[in-house]
Amino acid sequence: MTGVARAEIIAIGTELLLGDTIDGNGAWLGHVLAAGGIAVARRAVVGDNARDIQDAVEEALERSGCVICSGGLGPTRDDITKTAVARLFQRDMVMDAGWLDELERRYSERGWMLTESSRGQALVPRDATVLHNTRGTAPGLALEDERGVVILLPGVPHELRGLTEQSVLPLLRARWSGALPPVLSLRLRTAGVPESVLAEGIDDLVDGFAPLTLAYLPSSEGVDLRLTSWGLPEAEARTRFTVAEAELRTRLGPVIYGSGAEDLAAAVGRELVARGLTLAVAESCTGGLVAKRLTDAPGASEFLIEGFVTYANEAKQNTLGVAAAVLVKHGAVSEATARAMALGARARAGTDCALSITGVAGPDGGTVEKPVGTVWIAAAVHDRLEARRINVLGDRAHVRDRSAQAALTLLRDMVLETVT
């Protein structure tokens, strides 16, 4: 990692240690810093305790010379980051006239009084650089001495993101004066193949990718392959990514459904749009999850006509036309019902394709014959209709996630076989 600028990130908040809140800021910061040529050497999470904050900041500052803290800048009494770090720099707190004016202007525009606790947001460590926060009342702050720089950001994600883009990245780029060789990654996403099988299939290629490294990232969605360039010039890294990606795609074929952070749902949408196909989805146990994922990315209106969350049996009958006899004879979780739901959704919405899911998500509703985790999925593409049973071990959320992933995989496989 030579030639790479280093920073550490410290997330502050007892709620993070207690597990009340998941730290999504750390991942986001890691991503934008790496893209900007700054490697995150380590992250830490500490509680709202002055001593712990000071210890963690001091250690990180000694190790890396650049520390970004998030959280604990709010107007309430548990927010102590600002004063704790000021003490570490032996700075007293002063009222920042510029930020106080800004707060007074914002409050008066809304016809509100500036409260005492809100005025406190303009108290800053002496000689700190005040970073303008357009999305909230706590400014970002930068403190610097011979040990390095400490940047304080609010923990509210969209405030932290705005401040990072508008102020922190320019500040850090100026600090390392000019173009840094970025840490760049290329992530290829696969579904349906276990990590060890994937590794045996491509492990002989890995040494040839050097100096790029290859990592396997398994999750409930599948296994991602991440190629990383640690500080190569961008043009060289991109060339090596292109070569390595081509080798992996040759070896793995359509098992790779996308790259970057692309969701399988978006990949399915892309294939549908490329073929001019329209889609309707009918969901029971996933309750809208597949439709939600299909519409997470903009542009879904190009292929998604309609979604049906037919949670009750009467909805399956009335809206999708599933015959009462099918529900009585086979049950709501059955191949016959899944097939009827897909055909019903396609007919009602007038689309080329349809996808359906019906299962026992649990924790209740399981039987010996159909335990929790039993799920039937069906996909229709033109005149083809296929159904599959899957059995998922895990809790309700895991069953729903895996069902959605399996259904989207089935639909994608069938769409890829379609002659355009």
Add this chain to the structure above:
Amino acid sequence: MTGVARAEIIAIGTELLLGDTIDGNGAWLGHVLAAGGIAVARRAVVGDNARDIQDAVEEALERSGCVICSGGLGPTRDDITKTAVARLFQRDMVMDAGWLDELERRYSERGWMLTESSRGQALVPRDATVLHNTRGTAPGLALEDERGVVILLPGVPHELRGLTEQSVLPLLRARWSGALPPVLSLRLRTAGVPESVLAEGIDDLVDGFAPLTLAYLPSSEGVDLRLTSWGLPEAEARTRFTVAEAELRTRLGPVIYGSGAEDLAAAVGRELVARGLTLAVAESCTGGLVAKRLTDAPGASEFLIEGFVTYANEAKQNTLGVAAAVLVKHGAVSEATARAMALGARARAGTDCALSITGVAGPDGGTVEKPVGTVWIAAAVHDRLEARRINVLGDRAHVRDRSAQAALTLLRDMVLETVT
């Protein structure tokens, strides 16, 4: 925090530092450890680098005497946690016959060959305690010497959770020999009131809650209030929680919609079930998000009959009966369309209540009159129908999240006013 057992958590994986993966394990472990009487003093995230892993584990072991590591136990070459920590304890690696048998049994049951990389999963540091993993091929491991204990767990969330519940918690409880006074929290959830306004309304109560502490946790869903007991005996803590919660509820009234991790959608469902009311939802820009949230918790079938994701205008017309003239005259994002969608969903599903959302989620589709973030929501409860326009600043995901939260808040307000 006297009388409280301490542990630290270290998440291992370059993908976490690069932001490819969000660390949800840390929050989950923090939660279950605190409930078991073990306070998480600090968390760290380090990359797949032996030196960084060893430094972080050694520091944490010195500070707290108990370290739980997650990640880097897989079968591929970037998984080095096991050997790095073994070296820190000066232990060589030995083949564990028991785990090798287990792996051979599992593979042969499925008719697979045990591959070389999979055999490596049974290599463990000498004298480590092997923790049985029923959900994956990497066992958990515990290493101990005079400095304390280090526990290694796989990073795959449902494997880590199973191992923690089955092996780690019993092991730690035995270590601190018996009943530990737990760190207990009570979290009350509010929506629709800014943090500073909430704080001014209740800040005079906080000193009276001591030794309980109160924290404000803002997010895109609203502001949570967290009361925490640091090591009081459980019965005393529960009594104090009851008193404090009553005072907060008296002051804040229905602004508090739930407690714990309860989602606003689940709170709405609870109020509907209590009144015997049924619901249909019609979503355009949120694309199934509200239906998905309503069905996240089990029992949704008691009130949710059906959801309609009417993404295309033709779906709004055909399925919900929104008049073409309304769409032409007012547009898909309008009060008239939102009202017609709610009434149409209620009529089609034959429910007591309905909720509708139509808006410009972005990033495209905005106009001067209706910029990105313009959303109309409507709710029908018996013969009442109300619509509201909201304007959200932020990206597509933020617009969708805030729209769903605003729609659920509107429905809840109307349901609470319903005479049962």
